[in-house]
Amino acid sequence: MTRIHRPDLVPDAALSRADMEAMQHEIAREAVFEDDFAFDLETLTNPLAATSASTSSGSGGGSSNGSGSSRHTGSTTQPVVAGVDQSFLLDSEPERALSAIVVTQGDEVLERVFAVTPLEIPYVPGLLSFREGGPILEAVENLTTDPDMFLFDGSGRIHFREAGIATHMGVVLDAPSVGVAKSLLCGEATGDLENLAAGTRVPIEANARVETDPGTLLGYAVQTKQYDSPNRYVNPLYVSPGHRVGPETAADLALALSTGYKLPEPVRLADSYADEAKGELD
């Protein structure tokens, strides 16, 4: 079961920097930054995700999303979500990446797979997918299930050329994808991000550092968890569309998949599995 729909856009670490950036421009053109998937969002009911799909703020909105008038009585199937994360083996020659994927559906873990791959190039801000994309695709080849969507640790549209790792992988796989980053690569929040209440979101717009019209909505700072007391507070997550998902939906998904921890469950599980598997290596 090969899921590569765009072999020509598979990240190649041997490319020159200019060619990598040119490929990212093409990826951004191919990317769909609005909802275009078949699963039902309303099956993901998390008390934290108060906004829901009713937050249809005017424009945008993909209409390729089936009948929006029919209501389901709870018998609909929940989407199969894949969380992707990596751990690294920096003391080997060459360095290697361990890509882990945990596939979930509601509270169930359908499968866990991983792949260990030698790293060819160093980390360069803006070119992360050319370092980690290959290793991730190798892990994807080990999947037995067919996820409805992928959640990546890193940015999607919040990227200098609107082609972060979540977007790159989403386009190559032609699968709905979302980027979940712990820090902001570029762009600018439209409001204060300090001590936001759980369930809250603040728009992240393009600024001069992004190659697109300033003010373009790239994603959201999303508060998936927050402490009640005054002393300490949690920083928000930076959630952006990868492919075939709009910014509102990306934020809705991050909140709906969160279960009391900062990271959405699929990526949180992939994160710990990546470390666990690394410890069991020969």
Place this chain on the structure above:
DNA sequence: GCGACAG
């Protein structure tokens, strides 16, 4: 030249 910079 200086600052900014996912994982």
Place this chain on the structure above:
DNA sequence: ATCTTGTCGC
């Protein structure tokens, strides 16, 4: 990302 002890808070 990774290397690590302690430590604050619930």
